[in-house]
Amino acid sequence: MRDFVSFEDVEVTRKGDRALLCRVDDKEVWIPSVNIAMTDEATIRRPGDCGRLVIPRWLALNLGLVSVAA
Structure with missing residues (x-):
């Protein structure tokens, strides 16, 4: 899941x-x-959940969650 x-x-x-x-x-x-x-890797779905979030790299970049070099 490189992207x-x-x-x-x-x-x-x-x-x-x-x-x-x-x-x-x-x-x-x-x-x-x-x-x-x-x-199977993502474990959050609804309010109150705490766990792993998996999103596209482009979205993480746009939201400032990762840097371009990451």
Whole structure:
């Protein structure tokens, strides 16, 4: 999954119509539901979940969760 990046210990704090508000490290960001990888690796789905988030690298870059060099 080279085009994807995963984050551990992500907490879902809210659910919107089309996105989840997630606490990733020290940031709170809205992650569009359609961009959350639904694989065995991903363990978050709904508010209250805490676990692994897997999203496309381009989205992580746009949200400032990773650097270009990562």
